[in-house]
Amino acid sequence: MKNIVIGRYIPGNSFLYRLDPRVKLIALVLLFAATFIISDIWVMVGALGFVIALLPIGKISLKRVFQGLKPLLFLLIFTFVFQILFNTQGRLLIAIPLQFNIVNTLLAFALFGSWLFLKRKIKFTFLSFLLVLGLIVYGFSELTMFVPYNTSTLAVYETGLTMALFILLRLIIIVTLSTVLTISTKPTDLNLGLERVLKPLKLVRVNTEEIAMIIGIALRYIPTLLDEANKIMLAQASRGVDFQEGKFKDKVVQIISLLVPMFIISFQRSDELANAMEARCFVPGKPRTRLNQLTWKPIDSLVLGISIMSVITSITLRILGS
Amino acid sequence: MAIRLDAVSHRYTSMDGSFFQAITDIHLELGQQKEMIALVGETGSGKSTLVQHFNALLTPSSGTVEVMGIKINQETVKAKSFKKTPIRQHVGLVFQFPEYQLFEETVLKDVSFGPKNLGLKENEAILKAKEALFQVGLNETYFERSPFQLSGGEKKRVSIAGILAMEPDILILDEPTSGLDPAGQKALMDLFLSIHQKTKTTMVFITHDMNVVYRYAKRILVMHQSKLVYDGTPQELYQMPELRTWNLDLPDSLKLQTFIAQTLQLKESLLESSVDDLITLIKEEGRL
Amino acid sequence: MPFIELKNVSFKYPSKQAIEQLSLSIEKGEWVAVVGPNGSGKSTLAKLIIGLLTPQSGEIFVEGEKLTPESVNEVRQKIGIIFQNPDNQFVGVTVRDDIAFGLENLQVPYQEMLTRIDTYAAQMKMTEFLDKEPSNLSGGQKQRVAIAGALAMQPEVMIFDEATSMLDPKGRLETLQAMRELRAQKTTLLTITHDLKEALQADRVVVLNEGQVLATGTPREILTNIDILTEAKLALIEPLELLNKMEEAGISSQEWEAKLWQFALTL
Numbered sequence: 020m021k022n023i024v025i026g027r028y029i030p031g032n033s034f035l036y037r038l039d040p041r042v043k044l045i046a047l048v049l050l051f052a053a054t055f056i057i058s059d060i061w062v063m064v065g066a067l068g069f070v071i072a073l074l075p076i077g078k079i080s081l082k083r084v085f086q087g088l089k090p091l092l093f094l095l096i097f098t099f100v101f102q103i104l105f106n107t108q109g110r111l112l113i114a115i116p117l118q119f120n121i122v123n124t125l126l127a128f129a130l131f132g133s134w135l136f137l138k139r140k141i142k143f144t145f146l147s148f149l150l151v152l153g154l155i156v157y158g159f160s161e162l163t164m165f166v167p168y169n170t171s172t173l174a175v176y177e178t179g180l181t182m183a184l185f186i187l188l189r190l191i192i193i194v195t196l197s198t199v200l201t202i203s204t205k206p207t208d209l210n211l212g213l214e215r216v217l218k219p220l221k222l223v224r225v226n227t228e229e230i231a232m233i234i235g236i237a238l239r240y241i242p243t244l245l246d247e248a249n250k251i252m253l254a255q256a257s258r259g260v261d262f263q264e265g266k267f268k269d270k271v272v273q274i275i276s277l278l279v280p281m282f283i284i285s286f287q288r289s290d291e292l293a294n295a296m297e298a299r300c301f302v303p304g305k306p307r308t309r310l311n312q313l314t315w316k317p318i319d320s321l322v323l324g325i326s327i328m329s330v331i332t333s334i335t336l337r338i339l340g341s
Numbered sequence: 342m343a344i345r346l347d348a349v350s351h352r353y354t355s356m357d358g359s360f361f362q363a364i365t366d367i368h369l370e371l372g373q374q375k376e377m378i379a380l381v382g383e384t385g386s387g388k389s390t391l392v393q394h395f396n397a398l399l400t401p402s403s404g405t406v407e408v409m410g411i412k413i414n415q416e417t418v419k420a421k422s423f424k425k426t427p428i429r430q431h432v433g434l435v436f437q438f439p440e441y442q443l444f445e446e447t448v449l450k451d452v453s454f455g456p457k458n459l460g461l462k463e464n465e466a467i468l469k470a471k472e473a474l475f476q477v478g479l480n481e482t483y484f485e486r487s488p489f490q491l492s493g494g495e496k497k498r499v500s501i502a503g504i505l506a507m508e509p510d511i512l513i514l515d516e517p518t519s520g521l522d523p524a525g526q527k528a529l530m531d532l533f534l535s536i537h538q539k540t541k542t543t544m545v546f547i548t549h550d551m552n553v554v555y556r557y558a559k560r561i562l563v564m565h566q567s568k569l570v571y572d573g574t575p576q577e578l579y580q581m582p583e584l585r586t587w588n589l590d591l592p593d594s595l596k597l598q599t600f601i602a603q604t605l606q607l608k609e610s611l612l613e614s615s616v617d618d619l620i621t622l623i624k625e626e627g628r629l
Numbered sequence: 630m631p632f633i634e635l636k637n638v639s640f641k642y643p644s645k646q647a648i649e650q651l652s653l654s655i656e657k658g659e660w661v662a663v664v665g666p667n668g669s670g671k672s673t674l675a676k677l678i679i680g681l682l683t684p685q686s687g688e689i690f691v692e693g694e695k696l697t698p699e700s701v702n703e704v705r706q707k708i709g710i711i712f713q714n715p716d717n718q719f720v721g722v723t724v725r726d727d728i729a730f731g732l733e734n735l736q737v738p739y740q741e742m743l744t745r746i747d748t749y750a751a752q753m754k755m756t757e758f759l760d761k762e763p764s765n766l767s768g769g770q771k772q773r774v775a776i777a778g779a780l781a782m783q784p785e786v787m788i789f790d791e792a793t794s795m796l797d798p799k800g801r802l803e804t805l806q807a808m809r810e811l812r813a814q815k816t817t818l819l820t821i822t823h824d825l826k827e828a829l830q831a832d833r834v835v836v837l838n839e840g841q842v843l844a845t846g847t848p849r850e851i852l853t854n855i856d857i858l859t860e861a862k863l864a865l866i867e868p869l870e871l872l873n874k875m876e877e878a879g880i881s882s883q884e885w886e887a888k889l890w891q892f893a894l895t896l
Contacts, residue, residue, distance in 0.1 A: 207722045239722050242764050253398045254441035257434040258503060259426050259458030276454065279444035283489065287440070288717050294681050295718035298710045299731035299778065300702060308736045310729035310746075384767055384797045490644070493667060520794060522667045522823040524862040549797045590798050593867050593896055600868075600892050616867065620874050623885075 028205050034318055035077035035203040040212025042319040043200055046326040050196055054189045056333040059340050060181050063188045066329075070192050079202055087198035088191065092145055095190055102183035109178030115156070116172050120165040123158040130154055206238045211311050229303060236292070244285065251280045343372020343511055343543065344395055344432065349404035351390055363390040365567045366404070371545065372511050377537055378545045379554040379575070382564030383588045388547050391564060392513045395545070396432040397425045408432060409510070430459055433509030437516040439488075439500035448474065448491075448499050449484040455507040466506075473506035474499075476536060494525040498532075505536075514546040518553065526550075530557050555592035563587055576613075630693050632657040632786060632817055633678060638687030640673055647673040648684070649840040655786070660818040662828035662848075665837035666862040671821045672713075674837070675790040678819075679708050692785075706735065709779030713791040715771035716763065724750070724766070724774050725759040731782040745781045753777040753807065769800025776807050786817040793827060805830070825852055825866050826896045836861050849890075868893040 035043075057063050074081055088095075134151045138144045156173065201209070214231035221227055255276045256262070262273060346369040353361045364387040371378060382388050393399045394406050397413050405414040409431045417423055436442065445451035449470055456466035474483065477498040483491075488499050497517070504512065517533070518526040530553060537544050545562075548554060554561060554575055561578055563571035565587045571578055578584070579595055591599075598614050601607075605626045614622070631654035640648040647670045655661050665671050676682040677689060680701035689696040691704045712718050721727030725746060732742045750756045753773040763771060772792055779787060789808065793801040805827065812818060812830075820827060828834050834851040836843040838861045844851055851857060853869050865873065868889045875881040 207726070235722065236720065239720070239763075243716060250436065251441050253393065254434075254436040256398055256425075257396060257429055257436070258442060258455040259429050259507060261424075261426055261458070276442075276444050280441055283443075284438075284440050291712065291714060291717035292720070294676070295712055296720055296730075297681060298679050298705060298708075299720075299782065300705050300734040301730070302702060302734070305734070306736060307733040308738060308742065309733055310726060310739070310742055312739060383799060522862065523825075523864050524666055527864075551798075588799060596896065597867050597871065597892070601871075604888060616871050616874060619871055620878055620880070623875065624878065624880055 027201060029083065029202045031078055031203065033076075033078035033203070035073075035079065035199065037316070037318070038203075038322060039313050039315060039319045040204055040208045041215050041313060042323050043204060044209075044212050044216050046322055047196055047200055049326040049330050051193060053329045053333040054192050056330065056337055058337045060185055060188075062333070062336055063185060063192075067188050067192055070195050073199065074195075077199065077203065079199055083202060084195055084198050087202075088194055091190070091194055095187055096148075098190070099183045099187050102186060103175055103179050104173075106179030106182050107174070107176050109176045109181075111174060111176055112180060113175045114172050115160045115174075117156075117159040117170065118163040118167040119159060119169040119171070120163070120167045122165050123162040126158050126162070127155045130158075207235065207311070210234050210238065211313065215313060226304065228307075240288070243288075244281075247284055248277070248281055251277055251284075254280075343370075343409065345370050345407040346394065346401075347405045347407070349394060349401040349406055351394065351399060352402050362567055363387050364394075364564075364569075367391065367569045369562070369569060369572065372543045374560075375537075375541045375543050376559045377534070377557055378543070378560045378562060379558035380545055380547045380562045380564065381549070381551070381554060381589060386564040387567045388564050389515060391569075392434060392515065392545065392547065395511070395513055396434050397428045398434070426459065430507050431509060432511045432513065433504035433507055434513045435501050435504050435515065435517065437519060439496040442500055442503060443488040443496060446487060447485050448479070448488050451488050451499060452502045452506050455503050459507060469506045469508070470502070473502040476505055477502045478532060494521055494529070497521070497529065509542070511543045511545070514544065516547050516549070518548065518550065526553070533557070551590050551592045552594070555594055563589065631655060631690075632659075632692060633819070634690040635674075635678070636688045636690075638677060638684045638689060640670075640677060640682060640684045642673075647840055648677065650687070651840065651842060652687075653835060653842060653845075655817065655819060657785075657817055658815050659833060660812055660820070660831040661833045661835060662831035663819065663821045663835045663837055664823060664825060664828045664861070664863065665843075666823065669837045669861070670840040671823075671837055672790055673840075675710060675788050675819075675821055678788065679705060679710050706782065707785045708788060709776075709782060709784035709786070710788040710790060711772060711775050711779060711792040713794055715768050715775065715795065718775050719763045719771055723760050723762055724755060727763075727774055728778045728781050731778055735782060745783075749777040749781040752780065752810075767800060768796045769803040772796065772800065772804050773807060776804075780811075786819060787811055789818070789820040789822075791821055791823070793822070793824060823863070825858075825863060826893070828852065829866070829893055829896075836863075866893060866896070868896075 054063070054066060057066060071081075073079075074084060130151050134148060138147070160173070204212070210231055213234075214227050217225070217227045217230075252262070255273070258276075260273050260276060265273060346367050349364065349367045349369075350362070351364045353363055380388050380392065390399065394401060394413075395408070397406070397408065397418075400418050401414060403415070405412055407413070408428045411428055413428070443451055445454060449467065452470035452473055453463075453466040456469040457463070461469065471484070474480075479495065479498055479502065483495070483499075488496060491499065501514070501517070514533070518529055521529060533544055533546070534557060536542065546553075546557075558575055561571065561573065561575045562569060563578065570583070570587060571581070578589075579591060584591070598619065601619055601623070605623070607626070633653075633655040635651055635653045638648055638651045639646075651670075651674070653674075663671055663674060673682065677684055678691075678696075680696055683698075691707055694700055694704065696704055719727055720730045728746045728750060729742055732745060737745065746759070747756070750759055753776055755770065755773055755777055758766065758770065758774075763774075766774070775792075776787075789804075793804050796804060808818060808820065809830065818831070820831065822828060829848050829852060831848060833845065834848050835845045836851060836857055843861055844854070844857045852866070853873055855865060855873065858865060872881065872886060872889050875885060
């Protein structure tokens with residue numbers, strides 16, 4: 020739980036924190052769009068530089084953002100490797116002949132297996148993974164004294180490499196920007212911003228205010244319900260439920276023993292909450308005034324302007340480039 | 342030796358990585374004397390955290406808990422052979438809200454859940470469940486009813502039977518009387534007393550109600566700001582000047598006795614006087 | 630004209646009768662305590678008055694206006710209610726948001742909202758907690774937030790539905806103190822409780838048993854009457870038990886009575 024940084028607000032104070040949540044949401048969408056328009060690798064590198072420069076200015080620690088990237092590391096590597104291996108356009112950069120024989124295949128499995136086993140116990144999981152990967156490739160290319168059952172070539176092409184880098188950079192930018200948004204915006208503000216940004220949907224009869232109310236109450240009750248779930252688990256553990264053990268049939272009963280109380284308690288809670296809300300004159304769909312007002316400041320116009328400019332720039336560069 | 346806590350501390354890690362010290366350096370022994378023990382203290386003083394160490398729901402951050410000879414600390418729980426279920430059979434813990442544990446279609450099935458988890462066969466478990474239900478004063482007419490359609494007091498009894506059916510040597514009750522009306526509270530506490538007298542089970546109950554402590558506890562534990570600040574008889578506790586700092590109240594009976602003593606300008610304390618004693622006293626002394 | 634009036638009200642849940650042919654009136658400025666065992670229909674009564682439940686027969690009037698599906702919202706503005714579980718009535722993410730919730734529903738203008746939040750948070754001594762989340766508050770503090778939220782809507786009567794029963798002694802005292810302060814400001818109070826020490830503070834006590842009014846009268850008439858209390862599965866509180874026994878023994882005097890009564894109010 021502790022490592023999930025995406026979606027977690029961390030109190031702080033900088034211009035990013037003070038921005039109107041509407042602007043943040045719109046800017047996020049615009050910048051996402053820009054990363055999909057950019058077609059030149061150097062412009063993409065520049066964009067990443069811009070995003071990273073944003074962090075110290077907005078007083079957001081690089082470490083926190085990196086923690087946000089961590090759960091996605093393997094997705095990033097996978098897309099990267101996939102692009103390199105299967106894109107065969109452009110100039111051939113490297114070609115390593117590979118021979119697959121019993122010995123180096125077994126060695127590869129052994130290396131990967133021991134990495135899987137050790138990864139919880141050692142630091143630098145990612146670096147060690149790269150090391151293991153390198154050793155495996157080395158094994159396939161150099162340990163060729165045995166009878167091969169198959170041969171192949173590890174070939175890296177220029178376009179493949181650029182495309183791989185391209186997608187990698189784009190993903191990093193998107194994840195970093197989203198992390199910045201959630202770190203610097205309170206869930207309630209985010210909710211309010213979303214409600215306002217989506218207001219045009221009212222034209223197609225989507226009640227954005229009610230959706231926002233539901234999200235707001237969910238945000239309010241998530242900690243309470245987590246606490247409750249924990250207590251239910253402890254109460255059933257006191258009745259001898261061992262959640263680590265048990266056959267499949269036992270597991271089903273164990274899960275039911277948690278779900279039924281959870282369901283009943285949540286139901287009771289929402290019934291009482293609905294009563295309390297109604298007693299305080301809440302009528303669904305009726306217009307309400309709002310305590311939380313959003314105020315548009317000059318900085319908001321500036322940020323919005325910069326975001327629009329980056330989209331225009333990326334379009335221009337794309338047209339000029341092609 | 343039943344339960345022994347040796348220098349037990351527990352701290353929780355919250356989502357943002359900060360720590361919260363819930364209990365600090367607790368030394369405690371209980372269970373040899375087969376007593377009714379009250380555990381009191383303000384909200385947030387660490388009462389619930391403390392009792393969750395008694396049946397290994399929590400492992401101490403430092404220090405050792407010993408339950409029926411089984412040592413529980415950061416090292417021992419890591420062993421593959423360490424099993425928590427036997428500890429939970431020895432020490433039964435009933436949570437404050439019966440809603441936390443009731444889940445089966447019928448009362449009888451629900452109460453037999455605990456014994457079944459201990460490895461008992463269906464028919465044996467049902468037998469234990471029936472015994473436990475009779476013990477808490479629920480007869481055959483309740484067996485096939487849904488636990489969710491019972492009154493608050495009845496649900497509470499079913500949840501207690503669910504633990505009693507596991508035949509614990511020590512029974513821990515977290516705020517057993519909360520939410521009940523005065524008649525329901527008295528009936529339940531009297532029930533505990535009679536079970537205690539019959540089965541010689543050590544009982545620890547968490548409560549906020551000093552009147553309950555006054556009537557039912559032989560020994561009292563006071564938690565204050567994560568520390569165990571008092572372990573002794575209620576009578577001595579009532580005399581202690583620290584009572585105020587621990588945010589504890591006196592039982593109504595004692596307040597009344599003190600008030601009468603002051604009104605009659607008596608020197609001696611009237612501890613342990615009943616209303617009838619007071620009447621006699623006022624008859625003798627009482628012209629204002 | 631009574632402020633709240635119930636005429637022959639009956640209400641039945643699918644499984645059981647909760648209120649049967651009940652008539653009751655509450656005058657403006659009065660503090661009425663409704664006592665009775667669990668299942669006597671106390672909480673149902675509160676929900677009927679505020680229109681969360683609709684009686685199968687009988688009528689309810691608030692300030693002379695009949696409670697109907699059309700009038701219910703107008704009537705609710707006149708009544709603030711505090712429920713038993715402090716967690717299940719906290720709607721906002723922070724104290725400030727929660728106090729604002731009712732005001733937003735009443736479409737109180739923004740500036741007015743700010744003033745009212747400040748006023749009633751101060752009255753309930755919650756000013757320094759305005760930006761706190763409910764998980765950082767004690768049960769008693771949450772109840773005070775609920776009271777501030779209800780008061781901010783400027784109701785004419787406040788109902789406390791077992792508002793102290795889930796609190797620790799400190800929270801209970803805080804909430805009782807809030808009730809006394811409201812009383813001093815002449816707010817009409819209806820407190821529903823099985824705590825007779827709480828009922829002692831009221832002007833009038835109504836004993837409810839099996840959905841009907843068993844007795845009504847001053848605390849002195851009701852809370853020393855062992856027959857009524859026994860029938861409603863309630864017990865005498867100790868100073869009043871002493872007072873009763875002193876009377877039996879013929880050693881009571883007006884002075885003793887006054888003193889013991891005064892003492893009972895401090896419990």
